[in-house]
Amino acid sequence: MADEKDYHGKQNYVMLLGMIGLLVIGMVVVSKLGLSRNTSVMLIAGLGAVQFYLVLANLMHLKYEPALINLVAYLSVVFILLFIFGVAPDTLMIPLKITE
Numbered sequence: 001m002a003d004e005k006d007y008h009g010k011q012n013y014v015m016l017l018g019m020i021g022l023l024v025i026g027m028v029v030v031s032k033l034g035l036s037r038n039t040s041v042m043l044i045a046g047l048g049a050v051q052f053y054l055v056l057a058n059l060m061h062l063k064y065e066p067a068l069i070n071l072v073a074y075l076s077v078v079f080i081l082l083f084i085f086g087v088a089p090d091t092l093m094i095p096l097k098i099t100e
Helices: 013-032 037-059 067-092
Strands: none
Touching: 013 037
């Protein structure tokens, strides 16, 4: 047992925390730059996607799992996104002002 190799390798959680923290700071900076709303949303969503990948790969240890488990995890995310973007037009078309 002493000669067994660790399945997940050596994780550097402090560096991962620093990377996620820098991405959060980047999101705040992007929101304060005064860019157009669409540009800001796209940049913040991109930074959020990078954070999402870091969490999936490192904290959920998906980079060490077999390909089938990765496929199931990423396909579930794709289906959730399809559901969100499929329902979004229905919810966004509700008028914000209530007229009497």
